[in-house]
Amino acid sequence: xxxxxxxxxxxxxxxxxxxxxxxxxxxxxxxxxxxxxxxxxxxxxxxxxxxxxxxxxxxxxxxxxxxxxxxxxxxx
Amino acid sequence: xxxxxxxxxxxxxxxxxxxxxxxxxxxxxxxxxxxxxxxxxxxxxxxxxxxxxxxxxxxxxxxxxxxxxxxxxxxxxxxxxxxxxxxxxxxxxxxxxxxxxxxxxxxxxxxxxxxxxxxxxxxxxxxxxxxxxxxxxxxxxxxxxxxxxxxxxxxxxxxxxxxxxxxxxxxxxxxxxxxxxxxxxxxxxxxxxxxxxxxxxxxxxxxxxxxxxxxxxxxxxx
Numbered sequence: 001x002x003x004x005x006x007x008x009x010x011x012x013x014x015x016x017x018x019x020x021x022x023x024x025x026x027x028x029x030x031x032x033x034x035x036x037x038x039x040x041x042x043x044x045x046x047x048x049x050x051x052x053x054x055x056x057x058x059x060x061x062x063x064x065x066x067x068x069x070x071x072x073x074x075x076x
Numbered sequence: 077x078x079x080x081x082x083x084x085x086x087x088x089x090x091x092x093x094x095x096x097x098x099x100x101x102x103x104x105x106x107x108x109x110x111x112x113x114x115x116x117x118x119x120x121x122x123x124x125x126x127x128x129x130x131x132x133x134x135x136x137x138x139x140x141x142x143x144x145x146x147x148x149x150x151x152x153x154x155x156x157x158x159x160x161x162x163x164x165x166x167x168x169x170x171x172x173x174x175x176x177x178x179x180x181x182x183x184x185x186x187x188x189x190x191x192x193x194x195x196x197x198x199x200x201x202x203x204x205x206x207x208x209x210x211x212x213x214x215x216x217x218x219x220x221x222x223x224x225x226x227x228x229x230x231x232x233x234x235x236x237x238x239x240x241x242x243x244x245x246x247x248x249x250x251x252x253x254x255x256x257x258x259x260x261x262x263x264x265x266x267x268x269x270x271x272x273x274x275x276x277x278x279x280x281x282x283x284x285x286x287x288x289x290x291x292x293x294x295x296x297x298x
Binding site for chain 2: 013014015016061068
């Protein structure tokens with residue numbers, strides 16, 4: 001089975017990289033980009049039957065820093 | 077007085093740190109990250125600057141979960157002294173021994189230059205060599221030194237006099253100009269600037285020398 005973890009900076013935490021991307025899009029002529037937030041996607045190859053709880057532990061212990069980041073888990 | 081400097085793959089200030097601690101009179105042992113136990117009878121553990129594990133995932137995240145860090149955590153939880161500089165601060169934040177996190181610099185650039193710091197408290201073995209409010213010049217060299225924490229945590233750090241140093245000219249967007257913070261028991265310090273790079277006249281500045289000289293005396297009486 002696979003799991004896909006999306007890690008994003010929490011709302012309210014300034015994302016200077018996202019801001020730089022937003023400016024770059026503006027300078028390419030794309031108007032109306034109100035905001036850009038940049039995150040990461042982590043794909044995990046897991047033993048069948050791995051629970052979402054286990055993946056959540058992986059996120060809390062290592063994959064995300066919950067001081068500044070939030071995460072979503074997709075199991076497939 | 078005995079100190080250990082932890083060496084991770086990608087540490088690059090470990091020898092500078094060991095040199096500064098040795099010059100201040102400490103007996104220094106280098107400890108590899110895969111070791112599971114710290115040497116017995118340590119007075120201080122230092123986590124040096126660098127790019128442990130290539131900054132993969134997040135700065136300090138992999139190092140914070142390396143075998144030796146369990147022992148470093150236990151040392152701190154027993155009331156031991158721990159100093160983390162630059163990547164060492166990032167690692168301490170990732171272990172949860174210090175609150176908050178270090179984000180990418182607000183200006184997105186890696187910054188390597190000497191910067192003025194205010195000594196924000198005299199109340200720790202790391203800062204008591206200085207007078208509160210003193211301005212000292214210490215180099216910074218980081219890409220991810222933008223200190224952040226939720227507003228309640230920042231207010232608590234200020235109320236409890238746990239901000240050790242602040243930037244006189246905030247270079248990276250840190251909340252409340254914070255450059256270094258102390259643990260609740262004031263024995264764990266994390267700071268982005270590098271006092272070990274201003275500890276010898278040949279460095280071009282010696283404002284970091286009192287930091288180490290006084291540390292040795294303070295450890296002896298702690």
